[in-house]
Amino acid sequence: MRRAALIIIPYFWLLALFLVPFLIVLKISLSDTALAIPPYTPTLDFSNGWQGIKDFWAALDLENFEFLTTDDLYWKAYLSSLKIAVIATFLTLLVGYPIAYGMANAPDHWRPTLMMLVILPFWTSFLIRVYSWMGILSNEGYLNQLLMGMGVISEPLTILNTNTAVYIGIVYTYLPFMILPIYSALERLDASLLEAAEDLGCSRLTAFWLVTVPLSKNGIIAGCFLVFIPTLGEFVIPSLLGGSKTLMIGKVLWEEFFNNRDWPVASAVAVILLLILIIPIILFQRNEQKQREADG
Amino acid sequence: MRRLTWFNTTALTLGFAFLYLPMIILIIYSFNESKLVTVWAGFSTKWYGELLGNEAFLSAAWVTLKVAVFSSTLATILGTLGALVLVRAGRFPGRTLFSGMIYAPLVMPEVITGLSLLLLFIGIGLDRGVFTIVLAHTTFSMCFVSVVVSSRLVSFDRSLEEAALDLGCSPMEAFRLVTLPIIAPAVISGWLLAFTLSLDDLVIASFTAGPSATTLPMKIWSSVRLGVSPEINALSTLMIGIVAIGVISASLITKRAALRQEAEERAAVQA
Numbered sequence: 001m002r003r004a005a006l007i008i009i010p011y012f013w014l015l016a017l018f019l020v021p022f023l024i025v026l027k028i029s030l031s032d033t034a035l036a037i038p039p040y041t042p043t044l045d046f047s048n049g050w051q052g053i054k055d056f057w058a059a060l061d062l063e064n065f066e067f068l069t070t071d072d073l074y075w076k077a078y079l080s081s082l083k084i085a086v087i088a089t090f091l092t093l094l095v096g097y098p099i100a101y102g103m104a105n106a107p108d109h110w111r112p113t114l115m116m117l118v119i120l121p122f123w124t125s126f127l128i129r130v131y132s133w134m135g136i137l138s139n140e141g142y143l144n145q146l147l148m149g150m151g152v153i154s155e156p157l158t159i160l161n162t163n164t165a166v167y168i169g170i171v172y173t174y175l176p177f178m179i180l181p182i183y184s185a186l187e188r189l190d191a192s193l194l195e196a197a198e199d200l201g202c203s204r205l206t207a208f209w210l211v212t213v214p215l216s217k218n219g220i221i222a223g224c225f226l227v228f229i230p231t232l233g234e235f236v237i238p239s240l241l242g243g244s245k246t247l248m249i250g251k252v253l254w255e256e257f258f259n260n261r262d263w264p265v266a267s268a269v270a271v272i273l274l275l276i277l278i279i280p281i282i283l284f285q286r287n288e289q290k291q292r293e294a295d296g
Numbered sequence: 297m298r299r300l301t302w303f304n305t306t307a308l309t310l311g312f313a314f315l316y317l318p319m320i321i322l323i324i325y326s327f328n329e330s331k332l333v334t335v336w337a338g339f340s341t342k343w344y345g346e347l348l349g350n351e352a353f354l355s356a357a358w359v360t361l362k363v364a365v366f367s368s369t370l371a372t373i374l375g376t377l378g379a380l381v382l383v384r385a386g387r388f389p390g391r392t393l394f395s396g397m398i399y400a401p402l403v404m405p406e407v408i409t410g411l412s413l414l415l416l417f418i419g420i421g422l423d424r425g426v427f428t429i430v431l432a433h434t435t436f437s438m439c440f441v442s443v444v445v446s447s448r449l450v451s452f453d454r455s456l457e458e459a460a461l462d463l464g465c466s467p468m469e470a471f472r473l474v475t476l477p478i479i480a481p482a483v484i485s486g487w488l489l490a491f492t493l494s495l496d497d498l499v500i501a502s503f504t505a506g507p508s509a510t511t512l513p514m515k516i517w518s519s520v521r522l523g524v525s526p527e528i529n530a531l532s533t534l535m536i537g538i539v540a541i542g543v544i545s546a547s548l549i550t551k552r553a554a555l556r557q558e559a560e561e562r563a564a565v566q567a
Contacts, residue, residue: 002467007381007385010438011381013435014394014397015397017413017431018397021415095311101307102307102308106308114308116543116544119543120540123539123543124535124536124540125495127520128516129318131322131516131524132322134524135333136318138334138523172314172315235406235407236498239521240521253411267411270412273405274408277403277405
């Protein structure tokens with residue numbers, strides 16, 4: 001009895017506020033746009049009884065999804081989100097791995113402090129961290145002032161409102177998600193394995209590629225997924241740092257909903273984004289599962 | 297092999313410079329006299345004064361604080377229950393669905409969560425405002441609390457609870473006197489996480505807020521879209537300062553607690 005009550009409360013909450021909203025999105029993605037409140041048809045009308053439900057079913061169709069395939073804005077936005085997410089994940093790995101490596105090889109008494117320094121930005125506002133780059137990257141910003149002051153460039157570089165700024169923003173904000181799993185993999189690495197490799201004639205660098213990298217593989221995979229998955233649906237970074245040419249699907253969805261008030265198309269965009277995300281999410285879960293089993 | 301080679305030192309220095317320089321620049325320029333944020337014109341705290349005199353920011357901050365306190369508290373209760381269900385309830389019909397619903401919101405793009413909740417609120421005719429933001433924030437942050445608390449529950453030694461039951465505790469008493477104190481650190485960090493997530497959230501709040509309520513991130517958003525502003529720099533500095541003080545003092549407290557426990561254990565062994 002008590003057990004049933006314990007299960008029902010969180011279960012019911014998640015059903016009502018997570019699963020049901022989702023089914024509503026699915027349903028509206030199959031509806032048609034209308035100039036009404038709410039701005040779509042059909043709406044489920046129980047007053048006509050069974051006939052009402054039948055009419056409702058009959059009026060649902062895949063029109064919005066067909067629309068998404070015909071207007072090239074959408075598939076370009078999906079492709080460009082995927083491209084940006086893949087490149088940004090790779091860049092985050094390039095920046096994050098040496099930091100994680102340095103942390104794992106730092107003296108023991110430094111490590112708690114280094115850990116805290118990595119986690120601290122995670123607790124500060126995401127919006128502010130993205131915003132902090134606007135002043136640095138703008139045409140009259142600090143970076144251009146510095147480079148021009150040193151005489152490296154004579155004309156200011158245009159970085160803000162380009163994809164470069166989006167990459168910088170993503171690497172900056174998601175870096176802790178990459179560092180932490182790699183650090184925890186490297187920290188557990190048995191140093192005697194490296195000594196053995198060097199004794200057997202490996203150079204430092206070969207030992208790194210043949211021993212350290214394979215043994216931190218799970219950390220790398222986890223970090224990449226933790227960066228890739230949220231980046232794909234990112235909205236704040238492309239809106240603040242990207243330009244009008246930066247196409248990302250999170251931004252398209254937002255504009256479709258708030259600016260065009262086209263709820264059915266916004267819902268269809270959301271459904272496809274989810275379908276794309278399911279694959280990396282399942283792969284990520286499987287990697288975590290394997291990790292847990294390996295840890296015993 | 298624990299040594300600081302030149303490579304490690306460089307990696308750490310450059311890495312942490314990259315992580316912290318943007319925020320340090322932001323803090324320095326929040327004390328800039330000039331309205332033009334990229335030109336230094338002398339030290340001044342006038343933007344802090346303007347900020348504190350700005351009614352719109354203050355009321356948005358108040359709304360954000362209310363939402364964060366209510367949603368994180370609710371999320372901690374529901375999330376702890378969720379963790380107990382995940383770890384303790386054993387098999388029951390729909391268990392897979394339940395764990396799916398706990399883990400899915402963690403990776404769900406915010407735009408989708410926001411859109412779906414908004415469509416629900418409109419569908420059931422709920423007026424949007426502070427209440428709907430609280431519902432939305434509770435839903436996604438309870439999942440984070442569940443994950444944090446369940447990782448603690450998994451490593452929890454159940455024989456302690458069984459001992460309490462054998463010694464005559466009711467199950468409720470055993471939970472309150474034995475289980476809860478042991479999982480308390482995880483519950484507290486879950487609450488802090490939920491609180492921060494709520495303070496931080498822009499996207500979900502924008503979808504679920506409606507015209508009557510504006511949170512601080514929404515206010516910051518509408519202002520930074522127009523470009524860099526000295527008032528936002530001042531606000532950012534205040535927020536970074538509060539978080540830094542909070543995180544550093546929390547870590548000092550846990551460190552001291554760990555040292556005290558160690559000392560007590562040593563004393564117990566000697567006695």
